Every structure is written in structure tokens, then in C-alpha cells.
Amino acid sequence: MAPLDESDPSVLGPYAVLGRLGDGGMGSIYLARRGGHAGDALLTVEELIGLLERHQRTPLTLLDLKGLFEHPGNSLAEIDELYDAAENSVALIAKIVALLYREANDEDPIGEGCMSLENLHYAIRKELSPRRSQMIVNEALTFLASSLVKAVAANGEKCKLVDSPSNIRRRLLRPRLRPR
Secondary structure, eight states: BBOOTTTOOOOEEEEEEEEEEEEEETTEEEEEEEEEEOOOOOOOHHHHHHHHHHHSSOOHHHHHHHHHHOTTTTTTTHHHHHHHHHHHHHHHHHHHHHHHHHHHHHSSSTTEEEOHHHHHHHHHHSSSSSSHHHHHHHHHHHHHHHHOOOOOEEETTTEEESSOHHHHHHHHHSSSOOOO
């Protein structure tokens, strides 16, 4: 690491610049430490691209991102765990919608498009890896039944899809703008 010279910044936002790591075609690379935090982190360009690609596929919540930036000592493995959890949640929600859609299109007139919670839990445990607990599945069902998503109706021990998967996908992927 080279020491800073007069043209180098000593502070970048909340970071104290400690030294120059190198120069490239797109600018200088500095080692910096956020005030009040110990430890250094260095990401390669490939690691950063990988994180950005994962974020584009399965974005983290603003709360999770805020936590990452407030605790800069997080390792790449810890960041990967957050993205793995987000991807698992998306896979679970997609599986629930697919199972309920399949049930809604079944020719069984007795079921009326409903699936028992027990059968839903069983199908999810059988078809998804890693296995999801009943609590996690119930949280996903609660989310899908929320007034924001309006995808599932629960009636006691049964639930059913109340909209098409394409409409559900649209509501989940596009933020709603509320009139003022």
C-alpha cells in the first residue's frame, strides 16, 4: 500500500482514507475505514459483479442492505447467506403459487380449488430443498394472503389461489403507486 499524497482525499464520506492500493484505467483504489468500525474489507471486481448480479435477480430488502452498510465487517459468506435466504423465500412463494394453481385447475369438484394446509406443507417439504418449516410456510402464506399481494385466501385449514400467477407476479414485481 502506498501512502497518500497531496492530491489524494483523506476522507470519502464516512470513510477515513488510509492509503492508496493502486491505480487503474477507471481511477485510484484506496483502503479506507469507516469511523467507529474496526477491520478492513476488500472485494475483487469479480466478487462485486457477482453480488450485483445476485441483487438484480433477487434484491435484498432495504432493511437488509442498510444492515450490510452499517456493519462493514460482514464477510462475503455472510452477505451470500442473506442472498441465499432471499432466494429461498422467492422459491417458496413461487412453489406455493404453483401448487395452488395446479390445485385450482384440478378436475376435482369436491375440492373447489382448495388445498389443505397439511397437503400444502407436505408437498412443499417433498419438493423443495432445503426443507422449509411449517412456520416459514405459514409466514409465506400470510404474506400471500396480505392485502398488498391478495394472492391466497385461507379458510380454516384450507387455502386457495384467488388470482392468476401472472397477476400475482405483476403485483410482486411492480411497486404500487398510491394516489395522493
